[in-house]
Amino acid sequence: MAVIYETELALYEELPPETYPEVPRSALLMNDARGIPDWIWERIEAYCNWRWTPREAQIESDGGSGWFILPVRPFRVTKIEWFDPHADGGYGLWMESLPPSTPQRGWKMYSPFSHCRITGIVGENNPAPPAVIQAAVRLHAYLGHTPESFPMWATGRTHTTGGGSSSTSNESFQRPANYIAKAMQNSGAADLLRPYRRSR
Numbered sequence: 001m002a003v004i005y006e007t008e009l010a011l012y013e014e015l016p017p018e019t020y021p022e023v024p025r026s027a028l029l030m031n032d033a034r035g036i037p038d039w040i041w042e043r044i045e046a047y048c049n050w051r052w053t054p055r056e057a058q059i060e061s062d063g064g065s066g067w068f069i070l071p072v073r074p075f076r077v078t079k080i081e082w083f084d085p086h087a088d089g090g091y092g093l094w095m096e097s098l099p100p101s102t103p104q105r106g107w108k109m110y111s112p113f114s115h116c117r118i119t120g121i122v123g124e125n126n127p128a129p130p131a132v133i134q135a136a137v138r139l140h141a142y143l144g145h146t147p148e149s150f151p152m153w154a155t156g157r158t159h160t161t162g163g164g165s166s167s168t169s170n171e172s173f174q175r176p177a178n179y180i181a182k183a184m185q186n187s188g189a190a191d192l193l194r195p196y197r198r199s200r
Contacts, residue, residue, distance in 0.1 A: 012071055014122065017055040021128035027137055040140045044132070047184055048196040049073065051123030052132065059118040071198075076121045083115040132196065135189035142187035143180070 020041040028035070045051060049072050057072065080097055087093035094117060128136075184190045 011060040012057070013059075014057040014072070015055050017051075017053040017123065019053055021052045021133065021136070023133055023136060027133055028140075036136050036140050037144075040136055040143070043184070044136055044139065044189070044193065047190075047198060048193055049198040050132075050196040052126070052128040054121050054123040054125060057120060057122040061116040061118070070118075072122050074122070074124055077118060078121065079119040081117045081119075083117070131192040135192040138187040138192070139183060139189040142189075143183050 020036070020038055023036045025035075051072060051074070057075070059071070081094040082097055083092055084095050085092045087095065179186060184193075
């Protein structure tokens with residue numbers, strides 16, 4: 001079911017988490033002792049609208065009244081404020097308020113003021129689902145290893161044989177020029193993350 005954002009999102013800011021999900025050593029391809037680096041999780045979170053470890057976040061909405069659905073989840077709200085431009089002698093003040101919630105993980109916004117600020121915690125200290133762990137493992141294996149060391153990610157192969165009295169044979173593997181841009185799809189991580197995909 002499509003969700004219509006009647007209240008426009010003006011700004012979303014999210015602090016980095018203290019930690020990212022833990023990946024069991026047994027789940028790593030090639031038994032990589034280095035584990036999954038943070039930049040792999042950053043790329044996965046940019047692709048998804050879910051977070052699997054907690055961190056602070058703040059949303060500013062600039063659309064006035066309407067239905068407002070949170071762009072990421074799970075999101076635990078700690079404070080909602082409206083900006084009153086007429087308060088404090090016309091300089092304006094943020095006024096705390098909590099509108100009624102909706103069944104769609106959001107709120108029904110109604111106020112004479114158009115600007116709203118929501119502060120809270122996004123993500124929980126729960127283990128990431130197995131599909132998400134496997135997506136991180138696949139993306140790391142795809143981007144963190146050369147085609148020669150991990151030929152299952154190669155899309156082409158060249159085999160050359162030298163002539164003469166001492167015959168030699170060489171084999172090389174290739175990737176397309178856009179292999180980094182298409183890493184989420186080519187590694188299979190995108191299919192695993194489909195239930196958590198960020199709406200565009």
